[in-house]
Amino acid sequence: MAVACGLCAGGNYYNQALLHSIALHFGVDQAAAGLSVTVAQVAYAVGLLCITPLGDKLERRRMAVVLMLLAAVGHALVGWSGSFAMFMLGTLVAGLFSVAAQVLVPMAAALAAPGHAGRNVGLVLSGLLVGILLSRSVAGGLSTLGGWSLVYQVTAVAMAVMALCMRRVLPTSRHPQPLPYAQVLASMGHLLRTQPALRQRTLASALAFAAVSVMFATMALVLSSAPLQLSDAQIGLVGLAGVTGALIANLAGSWADQGKSHVLLRLGAALLLLLSWLPLWWGQASVAWFVVGVLLMDLGLQAINVTNQSSVASLLPEARSRMNAVYMTGYFAGASAGSALGVWAWNLAGWQGACSVGAGLAALAGLSVWRGVRWSQRQALGQAQAA
Known part of the structure; x- marks a missing residue:
């Protein structure tokens, strides 16, 4: 699979x-x-x-x-x-x-x-x-x-x-x-309205992917410019640094099964996704720093995405495909918005502008993650007290 x-x-x-x-x-x-x-x-x-x-x-x-x-x-x-x-x-x-x-x-x-x-x-x-x-x-x-x-x-x-x-x-x-096909499609809006956990996790992941898309939309522009002036092939090799996210994806899933999803979300949003913009800022003049930034960013995104997507898949077992469709639509909508914002920021203020917008989106993603974690903890506490 x-x-x-x-x-x-x-x-x-x-x-x-x-x-x-x-x-x-x-x-x-x-x-x-x-x-x-x-x-x-x-x-x-x-x-x-x-x-x-x-x-x-x-x-x-x-x-x-x-x-x-x-x-x-x-x-x-x-x-x-x-x-x-x-x-x-x-x-x-x-x-x-x-x-x-x-x-x-x-x-x-x-x-x-x-x-x-x-x-x-x-x-x-x-x-x-x-x-x-x-x-x-x-x-x-x-x-x-x-x-x-x-x-x-x-x-x-x-x-x-x-x-x-x-x-x-x-x-x-x-x-x-x-189910009739029309009912299947209509139910997606109902799920979005009635499932607060779905809304929170979709929003957090969409903001995280938007922050990452700012980088990918402008990466070729900064790396091909002075002083680095990399070729297309060299830029492609820099982008491959993100393959390490595949390693964290499997690990993140296992941690989520062990009840450590809150730790993963906070680690991915606060420590990795947001802080990755500092070496990326320095990466305008250093390929090594840029690669470090890409590594941290992709690890942070996968920690957030895998945790949220596996959680969404377990919310309503009878509606897994529809829940996943809602989540992924929001996820890629965030990517499209981030790409557009990244190009706009580059045209306005160059790489510094793109980094500022990306870091801002990462901060919003972190805020969304922390609010979602606190809400989940309150829900769990309320259920335990009721029991």
Whole structure:
């Protein structure tokens, strides 16, 4: 399931490293080729809202397999496309159905033995994270071997094989709910209104991802400028420092199962996410400090995300997919807002402006985390007194 999530998530990021080659192949300008990035992201967002909630209605193993096969069809359309229109259609199909990864995350929690849901979610999310972080490097390597289309051809075959493996290995869901589709979608708003823990954890994670997105949106700008003046390949290697987040993801899940979620949230928000902006500030003139900042930031984000997502998955077992859809929609909405704010701050005040905005968002995330922890502790105390 972790490998499947990595394939699904990474496939949406290949085009970011291949835009120049794609533009040359189809004879379009880079702005037109760049639309594929937007198409993939928008299609993924639509899939989160409209497809992943069906995990509470349909049998999850079959749903994940079908979605992954459809995503493989999208990558095949891209890899063997004869026109730019077919390329864009394949990008849309692949992005829309790559939400198979977000069907597998709540399924991992549902399949867990008692007390191990956090570990399962952490392990699956670590695969997703590694897929995203390695996607650009894999795309560049395969493109060097056989051109940009080879990247998508290999991915299409790999995803089809993985889908068949999942069909063979994974158990079937035990309690699919025969809810009308309209009711499934409408219930997501009801869950957001009636589940304060869902709102708090979604807000905290959205603010945390927004802070991180400020950095990723402006990283290439600062590292390619004087005095560092790094090349695209060197900048990509700096970004790979975030792969350490995959290590903390699994550890964070295990800690959450042991009742240490409050410690993880406070550590991630206060000590790592916020303090990471200090070495990033110094990183304008030092690659070493920048790498330290990326490491701390990614560790902090994963500590917050894994803890919150595993907690959301356990709130209402009968609504895991819908709860996860609400959470992930808010999570990526925060990322989009952070990217926009980061570019705005860079245009206004350069790297210092971006760091100030990012640190401000990290502080808001920390405040949200601390308020959420205190609320949870009061709820637990009230329940204990009532008992």
